[in-house]
Structure formats: structure tokens, C-alpha cells
Amino acid sequence: MSRRLRCALMLACVLLVAGCASAPDVPRIRIWHQKIGPERLFFERVVSQYNAENDDHVVEVLYRETEEARNLFVIASVGGKGPELLFGPSDNVSVLALTESIMPLNRVFDTAYLAQFNEEGVLSWNNQQWMVADQVGNHLMFVYNKRYISEPPATISEMISMLTELTGRPDITYGLTWNYTEPFFFLPFLTGYGGWVMDEEGRPSLNTEATVKAIRLILDLRDKYRVIPGTTDYDTAEATFKEQRVA
Template sequence: MSMWRQVRGIAAATILGTSLVLAGCSSKSTEKTASPSASGKQEITFWTPFSGADGPFMKKIVDAYNKESDKYNVKFQIIPNGEYYKQVDLALSTGKKRPDVMIMHVDQIPTYQKKDQLQPMDDIASKAGIKASDFVEAPVKYETIDGKLYGVPLDVHPMVMYYNKDLFKAAGIEKAPTTREEFVAAAKKLTDKDKGQWGFVMPTLWPQQFIFPSVVAQNGGKLADEQGKPTLNSPEAVEALTFLKSLVYDAKVSPEKVAQDGEVTLFLQGKNAMQLNGPWMKDQFDKAKINYGVAEVPQLGTKQKAVQAGSHNFVVPKDVKDAKVLEGVGDFLKYVAGHSIDWAQSGQAVASKQVLASPEFQSLTQQQTTVAKEFDYAIFNPPVVNWGAMTGDLYKEINLVLLGQKDAKKALDEAQEKALQVK
């Protein structure tokens, strides 16, 4: 199972046209001494949370780099995703057994930057020949804070729509829906309760962290204002949640009280015609040999196209100061930027423009190219410190609404009140 499916509760400046700049930082008590590996190469410790099906794809990249490099050896460490940020917090706060470079979700970067635990990536990138313009704009803009870049993007993973081609054909539906009206009409046509078949199975838990914000944004709303104050109970948010609830209790295209991963189970059984989920589902669906298609997320909101996305990024802890290690990190990131086609094989659309434009990427399956099309209107969680804590109760309240136990406005009012208490 992919890392993002295991995450529960997790959740812009001008793009730099010049080479990026990395500032060295000081912390004498916690700095590690650079040491060679058994092969005589400089060792670079690399942490990731890729404990699901995506792990082997990153390992393939690391292994290829280690084989090619005559100066550096990247020590690849996977930390189970559920424990990842606990271990990151421990390592960064104590300075013990911390990595030299690690993967961080883009919406976590503002919090760790605010805690002064990350260093700007500009200088190391510049020395390695990496430029901001090498990558798609959205994550670069997000992780540029006070004019400094705090991450180097690996990918952008917006939600997509999966649909069962066989069920679509049997229902006489020739193409994936693109609007709210088309979506509801298709879902009704695809629902056959006598067969236990549903047009769209509504998740009550994960991945609502992608579905709900997408519809809010499609309504023209935001979950936080420009000052970083949460706006979880805006009219746009209430309308979004009311609509999602209506698919279960009014349109009746979804069963009630869907348990965690219930929508996936039914999709695997051929009983769920459409589902909204992430690119990380590709490997599981491929192995199950489902005849599925991938489409851009329909505009379920009322005003515009938008889709919630995440992004994996490389970051460097503030206390990494050894010049040889930093040079090795830069060399590795330069390699990944040019060779992330192997990461794209996992179902992700990579952030490297060089790879996105390559014939190898263009020849991949419909999924990767569909994900890349969504880059133009992808959104991330608001760049607010402690956003995960602010929205912890939000998704508990959404769960109650989708279970039919609470009114949408009342639930979002209570989530807003609790969010305002988080500092």
C-alpha cells in the first residue's frame, strides 16, 4: 500500500529564473563528521517515507546512482510512513542520527522552516547546476519562503479519477464526466443496487483530505485567508460538503457509512464505477488486472477547475554543514532530476521538466500524462504553520457528516472554532 494511502490527517512567490543558492548554517553541538563508506566513497544518508509500493522505484534510482558515482554513496533508508515525521522530529530536535537529505511533503515545509530546522537549498542547487526553472512552478513557488528555496521537487501528485471501463461500456457511457451535472448523471446511470453496484462510493475518511479541498477550491473558496487564518466554514466549504453528502443521501449513488478503504475494495471487486484517489493507486489496480481508465477530476464545484495535490520534495536539515556532504547531496539531486523517469514508473508525474518532456515519459500510460495535465490548476494545502494540527478536527467532522450524523454547516463551524485555538 502506498504511503499516501496510509497517511491519515495530513494534509506563492515568483519562480526563480536564476540558479538556486544554499546557505550554510551553524550548530556545533549537533554536526556529524563526514565519513567515507566501506567503498571509500563519501556517504550520504537519505531518509524517505516510501514504505509502500513506491519504495522499490526510489531504491532503483539510488542503486543506479551509487553504481555510477565514483565519489558518493547514498545510504537509502525507508522509515514506515506512520512513524516518519515522529522520527524526523526526534532527529531534527536532538541532532542525533539525522539524515543528510530527506523527503518532505511540500505542505510540511513551512512548519519546519518556521522551526528553523531546514536550510535553504539555493547554494547547493546552484553548485550542482540545478535551477528553479528545471521544475514545474507550483511546488517551487510554495516552498520559496522569504525569497529562499527550502526544497527541490521530486513530483506533484494531484488526485485523479479512476473509472471502470467495463461498467461504463455496459451503461452506454462513452467518456468520463467533466462537470458536476455529468458526474451525477453518470453515477446514477451506473448505480444498480440490486447488483450491489454503485456509481461512486463516497469515502468518509481518507482520501477526503484530497476530495473536500478540491471541491472547495472548485467553488472558488480557500481553507485559509491571506493572513493564514483558517476559513473552514466559508460558504464555499459548506456548499462543497453539502454536495458530497447529497451524493450519499439524496442522489443515492453511494452506499451509506463506507468504512476506511471501502471504496477501494468495491472498485477492486468491480462494484464501484468511479473513484477519486491518487496516482499511488496505479500499482495496486494494475496488479488486480482491472480494466480501468484514468481521467482528470471533474469540476464538481460551481466555478472553476481545481484539484488538491501533494508533492514530495528533497530537503536538507539545517545542521548539515560538511562541504563534502553538501556537494554529494547536490550531485545526487542533479542525478535524480535527470533520471526520475524511474519514479514516474510508479504512477507519479515527476516535477522535472526535462523528464516530463522526454519521449520516455510521453510514452507512459494514460495515468502519468493525465496527472501532468492537472499541474496547471493543482493546489496545495495553505502554507500555514501547523496546518495539520489545525485541520485534525476538520476531517473528523467531515467523517460525521458523511456518515449522516451531523449537519454540514454545524460540523464546519465546530471545526473552525477548534482550528482557531491552534497556535
């Protein structure tokens, strides 16, 4: 899966208390996470400090890739095993809830407690609260090089005109680049035409005029205007932007 900004959420997995202590006198709270880079180092440092200050229980952390953590968590929960807490993206809530790997937080915490958190950080699904975020991410951003663009375009027409001019420069390979083969990055185009991936009943709603228009725009950027690469991925898009070969 491509790298992306994610909403890291902590699941209160109270169904999985059985088997949490390897020694009867030292309860262990196990946490699976998918943090990488500096965030992972910071997380592990805080846990080490916490353990040093508390001798009546121990917090253990284990890194697992996002999809691996989800799948193994579901399997482990069948036998009452697995971690007590899981950090992961909100994408997984339906799978974890439908498999009864987790229970709703509102069965554990009262309304007043959950109201302390920013409402965007408390994930609701099927009229239940399932996750509380320690950070809210997944913000898609339009990033531009001020060397080439003094003011970002305000409309699609302005963007196409600007990209066409920029792509014609000898020092720029393409005016714009992004991992457009990843559906995650398709959402701004879909919502720009008034569409969404689900209807109010939670059913897929992609067979719409908005979806057709959004796909057509991306195809035109590639095939008609030729202002984006024929194909790319996240790493290539990031590299070419940092090398100032795209605007």
C-alpha cells in the same frame, strides 16, 4: 493515513552535516525516504549502482513512514543529527521550517540554479524556497468504468442523474465511491464552489458559503440520493471499483 499520490520532495538539510560520517575517510550521505512498492525497489537499485560507481563517499538510505520521518527528523535536528536528505511530501514544509530543522534552499543555491526546475516543483513558503521535487503528484482524478459510463458527466446535475440511474441497477452497489471521510478528497468539491482552505495571508478560510455547499452536496449524495456508501475508506473504495460493483 490513507494512501495517496504524493509529491516526493528532496530537502537540502545542510544544517545537519555534523555526525554524517561514521569513518573519517568515507563520508556518508544519509537519506530517509517514504517510498513504497516498485518505486522503493527502483530507488534502492539506483543508490546501489551509484555506490558501486563512487568509492569516495557512500549513500545510505532508510525507509520511514511519512509522519514518523517528519517527527524523528525534527527531534534529530535539535542535536545536529539525522539524515542529510529527506524525501517527503510538501505538507511538512511549515513544520520543518518553523522548527528550523531545515534552511531555505535559496541560501544554498542561487536563483539561476533553482530556475532550472519546473516552477511547480520548487516549493515556496514565506517568500523562501524550501524544497525541490523529483516528482509532482497529488493529482485527484475522476475514474470511471467504461463498461457503465461512455462519457463522464460535465456538471453536478448530470452526475447526480447518472449516479441515480446506475445505483438502481442490480449489478451495481453504488454509482460512486471514494474515501469522503478524508479531507484530502474534499478539495475538488470545495474548489468547485470557489472555496479554498487558506486565504492570501495563510489563515484558515473554511467558514465560508463554499464550504457549506460542498459539505451539503456530499451529504445529499449519501443521504438524499443514496448514490454513495454510508461510509468507506480508501482500500474499500478501490476494491469495490476493481470488482466493478461501483461505476
